[in-house]
Amino acid sequence: MSGMPVGENVGSVGHRRPMIKVRCPICEREMPGQQEAWPDYPFCSPRCRKIDLGRWLGEQYGVGTPPDEEPEPDAAERDPSDD
Ligand SMILES: [Zn+2]
Numbered sequence: 001m002s003g004m005p006v007g008e009n010v011g012s013v014g015h016r017r018p019m020i021k022v023r024c025p026i027c028e029r030e031m032p033g034q035q036e037a038w039p040d041y042p043f044c045s046p047r048c049r050k051i052d053l054g055r056w057l058g059e060q061y062g063v064g065t066p067p068d069e070e071p072e073p074d075a076a077e078r079d080p081s082d083d
Helices: 046-062
Strands: none
Touching: none
């Protein structure tokens, strides 16, 4: 029987460091250090935070939000004797 050793394929797990590399989701700038060092986490700066918020709001307004104040075209017939 020819079989490949499946299951014991652990690979070389030698340098497993709990290093979390965080990048700003907006500008993809690396944010080294602790989270506490970044008051605008997960964004690198208040600017990126604003951009993200803008995107979010843009999506909210952009993607089919039903206007709750739609002026109903009232079919008001004009009086023919308006002359
Ligand atoms: Zn950023």
